[in-house]
Amino acid sequence: MKFFVDTADTGEISELAETGLLDGVTTNPSLIHKAGRDFMEVTREICGLVRGPVSAEVVALDHEGMMREAEVLRKIADNVCIKVPLTIDGLKTCKKLTGDGTMVNVTLCFSANQALLAAKAGATFISPFVGRHDDVGFDGMHLIEDIRLIYDNYAFETEVLVASIRHPIHVLQSAKIGADVATMPPAVIRNLFKHPLTDKGIEGFLADWAKTGQSI
Numbered sequence: 001m002k003f004f005v006d007t008a009d010t011g012e013i014s015e016l017a018e019t020g021l022l023d024g025v026t027t028n029p030s031l032i033h034k035a036g037r038d039f040m041e042v043t044r045e046i047c048g049l050v051r052g053p054v055s056a057e058v059v060a061l062d063h064e065g066m067m068r069e070a071e072v073l074r075k076i077a078d079n080v081c082i083k084v085p086l087t088i089d090g091l092k093t094c095k096k097l098t099g100d101g102t103m104v105n106v107t108l109c110f111s112a113n114q115a116l117l118a119a120k121a122g123a124t125f126i127s128p129f130v131g132r133h134d135d136v137g138f139d140g141m142h143l144i145e146d147i148r149l150i151y152d153n154y155a156f157e158t159e160v161l162v163a164s165i166r167h168p169i170h171v172l173q174s175a176k177i178g179a180d181v182a183t184m185p186p187a188v189i190r191n192l193f194k195h196p197l198t199d200k201g202i203e204g205f206l207a208d209w210a211k212t213g214q215s216i
């Protein structure tokens, strides 16, 4: 499973990229606002920090406007992936862009039928939002299971990119279901490394090693 980080904070991105485990980045207008930086400038910088896809979202709602914005965004770097909302105009834009060889991430997916439409439109990635599903009392992971099943039934190549991840259990469940990508806030990625018994184990080994009086 690929690991993407869901942030526009370049400090966090470069730190996580150093682990060698980061496969891409996703941003959205809210994350750009949070970063407090110029959209074009920060996106260009992020594209230089990772080799994999960097999702940059259009804000126009009509097909022509989305195409105009995508033209600007795709010139930033070869690894830009245009993010479009799951609407009729968004999917029209997706079909056109992927037909031209541009990567497209279809976002704000909340149903398996929407994911089916995105795959038919040739999306590179579909982004179902699990956390926001959980927030309103549905189990977001059921959506991932349904999408996986449907995509496998028809051998769609669209990658299932689990978005709106809130905690490590979402990541574990995504991996068990066979999602292609998980995009996570930096804190969730860091939490994946942690286990209290790992810390306790290191502590014990180091204490015993000190008693040997040796060095490596």
Ligand code: G3P
Pocket: 006, 026, 027, 028, 129, 131, 132, 163, 164, 165, 183
């Ligand atoms: O980038 C889309 C996504 O991951 C949003 O997450 O936490 O705002 O629901 P959240």
